[in-house]
Amino acid sequence: MVNEHHTKCLPQQTSTTKLGENFSGNTLDNTIKEYDNPATLITREKREEYRKRELKTRVEGWQQHKRAGRFMEELNQNNINKEASLQWLKSDKFPFDEEQLIIAAQGQGLLTNGFKKMAGLQNTDQCRFCHSAVESPSHLMSGCKILLGDGHYTARHNKVCRYLHLKICGEMQLDRSLNIWVHETPPIKSNVKVTVFYDKDIQAGRYIKDKAIKSDMEPA
Incomplete structure (x- = not known):
């Protein structure tokens, strides 16, 4: 009765019968005969194989999902740092x-x-x-x-730039506030080593389309 309940009623991640089949891969008995290894070591190896196989299945299912898979498509673009994006x-x-x-x-x-x-x-x-x-x-x-x-995107953009400005000032030994919510971003901040321009027009030696001559930040 217990075996029937685990086989027919319980889901994959709960049934000990189904989990045992996945861990063993129907090869546990043969493995024991072929190698003179403790059963616990063989079980750990099979469990690790199952974990990798299950992880691969879930990632593939995520990629193929019509709605949720769009994030994976964006994440796999060449100009995206996947590791940093998930940090x-x-x-x-x-x-x-x-x-x-x-x-x-x-x-x-x-x-x-x-x-x-x-x-x-x-x-x-x-x-x-x-x-x-x-x-x-x-x-x-x-x-x-x-x-x-209405300026919602610009306000969010400016908050990100202010945080980056605070971090850059910290790295370059420039004066900065300890807390982001009181940190100010003047157009020019400098010391003897570096000058940081923030939201300031830059001098261009040639015509730039759409007058895109104001960068977020420009270290010099």
Whole structure:
């Protein structure tokens, strides 16, 4: 009765019968006969093989997912530093709820109008602000013309630049505030070794399209 319950009723990650089959790969008995190794060592090797196989299966499933796989596509682009992009997961600086929210946004899993329509909860998937595109986490984060016009993207951009300015000043032994929320970003900050320009027009020796002559930061 126990075996039948584990085989027919319990899921893959709970049933000891199914986990045992995965760990052994139907080769445990043969392995014991071929090698004069302790059973515990063989079991550990099989468990590690199962872990790698299961991890590969999950990553492939993530890549093939129509919605959540979009983040993996962006992560695998040549100009993206994958290790640095995922470093925040190892920092242990975010509480569980915030980490869960960020991962849900990356996987396009937030309860946007696009998600609601896909789930059959409502009939429209248009953005609640611009009403001209499908509302998704990516659209809300960087693609909505109304949010852009209202300055939400610029404010977020400036917060990131202010943090980078604080870190650069620290690395270059320039005066800086200890806390980011009181740190100021003057157009020019310098010492005998380096000068940092912030949000300042740069001198260009030739015509630059769209007058793009104001960089975020320019060390010299």
